[in-house]
Amino acid sequence: MAVVFQKTKGLTDKPFSYCPGCTHGIIHRLVAESLEELGLLDEVIGVAPVGCSVFAYEFFNCDMHEAAHGRAPAVATGIKRVHPDHPVFTYQGDGDLASIGTAEIVHVAHRGEKITTIFVNNAIYGMTGGQMAPTTLVGQKATTAPYGRDAALCGNPIRISEMLATIDGAVFVERVAVNTPANIRKAKKAIKRAFEVQLQGLGFGIVEVLSTCPTNWGLTPVESLEWLEKNMIPYYPLGNFKSPKEEK
Amino acid sequence: MAKVLMKGNEAIGAAAIKAGCKYFFGYPITPQNEIPEYMSRELPKVGGVFLQAESEIAAINMVYGAAGCGVRVMTSSSSPGIALKQEGISYIAGAELPCVIVNISRGGPGLGSIQPAQSDYYQSTRGGGNGDYFHPVYAPASIQETVDLMQEAFDVADKYRTPVMVLGDGMIGQMMEPVEFFEREPLKVEKPWATNGTKGKRKPNIINSLFIDPQALEDHNHRLEEKFELMKKNETRVETFNMEAAEVVCVAYGTTARIVKNAIENCKKEGIEVGLIRPITLWPFPEAAFDEISDTTKVFLSVEMSMGQMIDDVKIAVAGRRPVEFYGRSGGMIPTPEGVVQKIKSILGRE
Amino acid sequence: MGKAKGTVIFDSDACKGCGLCISVCPVNILALDTSSVNNKGYHPATAIEPEKCIGCANCATICPDTVITVYRTMEE
Numbered sequence: 001m002a003v004v005f006q007k008t009k010g011l012t013d014k015p016f017s018y019c020p021g022c023t024h025g026i027i028h029r030l031v032a033e034s035l036e037e038l039g040l041l042d043e044v045i046g047v048a049p050v051g052c053s054v055f056a057y058e059f060f061n062c063d064m065h066e067a068a069h070g071r072a073p074a075v076a077t078g079i080k081r082v083h084p085d086h087p088v089f090t091y092q093g094d095g096d097l098a099s100i101g102t103a104e105i106v107h108v109a110h111r112g113e114k115i116t117t118i119f120v121n122n123a124i125y126g127m128t129g130g131q132m133a134p135t136t137l138v139g140q141k142a143t144t145a146p147y148g149r150d151a152a153l154c155g156n157p158i159r160i161s162e163m164l165a166t167i168d169g170a171v172f173v174e175r176v177a178v179n180t181p182a183n184i185r186k187a188k189k190a191i192k193r194a195f196e197v198q199l200q201g202l203g204f205g206i207v208e209v210l211s212t213c214p215t216n217w218g219l220t221p222v223e224s225l226e227w228l229e230k231n232m233i234p235y236y237p238l239g240n241f242k243s244p245k246e247e248k
Numbered sequence: 249m250a251k252v253l254m255k256g257n258e259a260i261g262a263a264a265i266k267a268g269c270k271y272f273f274g275y276p277i278t279p280q281n282e283i284p285e286y287m288s289r290e291l292p293k294v295g296g297v298f299l300q301a302e303s304e305i306a307a308i309n310m311v312y313g314a315a316g317c318g319v320r321v322m323t324s325s326s327s328p329g330i331a332l333k334q335e336g337i338s339y340i341a342g343a344e345l346p347c348v349i350v351n352i353s354r355g356g357p358g359l360g361s362i363q364p365a366q367s368d369y370y371q372s373t374r375g376g377g378n379g380d381y382f383h384p385v386y387a388p389a390s391i392q393e394t395v396d397l398m399q400e401a402f403d404v405a406d407k408y409r410t411p412v413m414v415l416g417d418g419m420i421g422q423m424m425e426p427v428e429f430f431e432r433e434p435l436k437v438e439k440p441w442a443t444n445g446t447k448g449k450r451k452p453n454i455i456n457s458l459f460i461d462p463q464a465l466e467d468h469n470h471r472l473e474e475k476f477e478l479m480k481k482n483e484t485r486v487e488t489f490n491m492e493a494a495e496v497v498c499v500a501y502g503t504t505a506r507i508v509k510n511a512i513e514n515c516k517k518e519g520i521e522v523g524l525i526r527p528i529t530l531w532p533f534p535e536a537a538f539d540e541i542s543d544t545t546k547v548f549l550s551v552e553m554s555m556g557q558m559i560d561d562v563k564i565a566v567a568g569r570r571p572v573e574f575y576g577r578s579g580g581m582i583p584t585p586e587g588v589v590q591k592i593k594s595i596l597g598r599e
Numbered sequence: 600m601g602k603a604k605g606t607v608i609f610d611s612d613a614c615k616g617c618g619l620c621i622s623v624c625p626v627n628i629l630a631l632d633t634s635s636v637n638n639k640g641y642h643p644a645t646a647i648e649p650e651k652c653i654g655c656a657n658c659a660t661i662c663p664d665t666v667i668t669v670y671r672t673m674e675e
Contacts, residue, residue, distance in 0.1 A: 001672045002670065002671055005656040006668045007665040011665065016664055018663065019615075021615070021617030024663065025662075042445055045445065062446060064456075065312070065454075066343075066455065068312075071306070074306040074310050074313065076313060077299070078311060078312060078315075079314065081310070082313075083445075103302050103303055103306065104302070104306055107302035107306065181657040221618060221619050
C-alpha cells in the first residue's frame with residue numbers, strides 16, 4: 001500500500017489557528033511541501049506577517065522572523081543580504097502586502113531581491129474582523145464598507161500581480177487559487193517554481209494565492225470556494241504573468 | 249595608530265567598521281549623509297553590504313532582519329527619520345536583537361531645520377515606539393569620544409541583546425577633529441538564537457516580539473526589566489568637572505557640555521565656581537552623580553539646545569534637594585559661553 | 600491495469616468539520632460524523648463508505664488542516 005498523501009515535515013505539529021474552512025492552511029501546506037521536496041528546510045529562513053497568519057512562525061518547521069505589519073519584505077532583505085546562500089521567503093496577506101506594505105513589496109521587487117513572496121489575497125482583513133482590504137471587490141460588504149465597496153469613494157481593488165509584473169526585478173509572478181483540487185495542484189507547482197527561481201538567483205518571485213475567508217465573508221466554507229470562483233477569479237485572473245526567459 | 253583629521257560622520261562610519269559592523273541599511277537625510285556615503289564606499293572593501301533602503305521604515309526593518317541573523321549591523325538617520333524608525337526600534341527591543349542606531353539630530357518639531365539641536369532627548373531616552381522598553385543612549389561630546397563610544401555601542405548591543413543609540417547633534421556630525429582609533433578587539437558573544445538555518449541539527453529559531461498570552465508577555469516584560477536594571481548598574485557613564493566648591497552645577501551633554509566648560513572657565517575668572525555633570529549615557533541617566541554634591545552647591549542649571557527636555561531627568565535625579573534652573577537655545581541657535589555665564593550670574597543675583 | 604483502491608485515515612481530533620473534503624470527493628463517500636464530537640468541539644469528517652475510496656487524494660489536497668492521510672493499492 002503506497003502513501004499518496006501525508007503531512008509534510010515542513011509543518012510543525014502545532015494545529016493551525018485558522019477558522020474552519022479557511023484556506024490559509026492549504027497554502028501553508030503547499031509552501032511547506034515545496035520546501036521539503038526541494039530539500040530546503042534546513043537552510044530556509046521565513047518571515048511571517050501581521051494578520052491572520054501572524055503565527056506562521058509557529059507552523060513552519062524552519063527558522064522564522066516575525067515582522068511588523070507590512071515590513072516582511074524589508075526584514076527578508078536584511079536576512080538575504082546577510083545570508084545570500086540561504087533561501088528566504090515572506091508569507092503575507094492582502095492588508096499586510098497590498099496596503100500598509102506597498103512600499104516594501106514594490107522595492108523588494110525593484111531591487112530584484114532574491115526572495116520568494118507568498119501573497120494571500122482573500123479580499124478582506126480577517127484578523128481584525130472583516131474590514132475592507134485594498135483587494136475587497138466593488139460591492140463586497142465589509143465591516144468598514146457596510147454598504148459594499150464603493151469605487152467612487154475608495155477606488156477599485158488593487159491588482160498586485162499585474163502591477164509587480166511591470167517591474168524588471170520581479171522575474172516570476174503568478175496568480176493561483178486554492179478553490180479546487182486541480183487549482184491547488186497548480187498553485188503548488190507555481191510556489192515550487194518560485195523557490196526554484198530564487199535558488200537559480202534570477203530575481204524576485206511572487207505567487208499571489210486567491211484564498212477564502214468564510215468567517216468574514218459570512219459564507220460556509222464550501223460556499224466560499226464557489227464565491228471565490230464566481231467573484232474573485234473574474235477580477236483577479238489566474239495565470240503566469242512573468243517567468244524567467246529561458247523557461248518560455 | 250596616529251591621529252587623523254576626520255569629519256564626525258565619517259569617523260562614525262570608520263569606527264563602526266573597526267567594531268566589526270559589516271551591514272548598513274539607511275536612507276538619506278541631512279545632516280548625517282556622510283555616514284551612508286562613507287559606508288557605501290568602504291563596506292564593499294571589507295566584504296560588507298551597504299544598502300540604501302526605500303525609507304527609514306524599511307531601513308530599520310532590514311536592520312531587524314540582519315540583526316536576527318546574528319551579525320553586527322547599524323543604521324543612521326536624523327530626527328524626523330528616527331521618528332519613522334521608532335516602530336522598528338520597538339520591535340528590535342521586544343525581540344531582543346543587538347544593533348546600533350546613530351541619530352545626528354536636527355531641529356524640530358516636524359521638518360524643523362537641518363541645524364544642530366538637542367530636542368530629541370525625549371525621543372531618544374523615552375522612545376517613540378510602543379511598549380515598556382529602554383535602550384542605552386550614548387551622547388558623545390567630541391569626535392574622539394564618538395569613535396570610542398561607537399565601538400562600545402556595538403559591544404553593549406551584543407552583550408545585552410539590545411538596540412543602542414549614539415546621539416550626536418549636527419555639530420558632532422559635521423565638524424572635523426583629530427581622532428585616534430585605538431585597537432580594540434570586538435567583544436565576542438555567542439548567538440545561538442540567530443536564524444541561520446537549522447541545518448537539521450536544532451529546533452527552529454524564531455525572532456519574535458509577539459506574546460499573545462498575557463502571562464507570557466508579563467514574564468517577558470519582567471525579564472526585559474531585569475536587563476534594564478543590569479544596564480543601569482553596569483553601563484551608566486558620566487563625566488564630572490570642577491565639582492568640589494561649585495556654587496552652581498550645570499548639567500549638559502554633547503557639544504553643549506563643551507560650551508558650558510568654556511563658561512565655567514569664564515566664571516572662574518570672575519570668582520564664581522561652577523561645576524558640570526556631563527551625562528555620557530542619557531539612558532541610563534547618571535543619577536548617582538547627583539548624590540555626591542558639595543554643600544557649597546546652591547542650584548542646578550540644565551543647559552540644552554532645546555526648550556528643556558533633559559531637565560526632567562535632572563529634576564528626578566536632584567529629587568527636590570536643590571532648585572533646578574534651565575537655560576537653552578533652540579531652532580539651530582547655539583548657546584554661547586557668554587549666554588551661560590549671564591544666566592549663572594542672574595541665578596546668583598550677581599548681574 | 601487494475602482498479603485503484605484507496606484508504607483514507609482521518610486525524611479526527613485535528614478536524615474542524617469544515618466539510619471541504621466532502622465537497623470534492625468524486626465518489627461521494629465522505630460525511631461529517633454527526634454522532635460524535637471531537638476534542639475541538641466539531642463533528643469530524645469521516646469515510647462512510649470506505650470500501651469505495653479510489654485514493655485520489657482530492658480530500659487531503661483541499662483539507663486546510665492536514666487531517667487526512669491517503670494510501671492507495673492497485674487491485675488486479
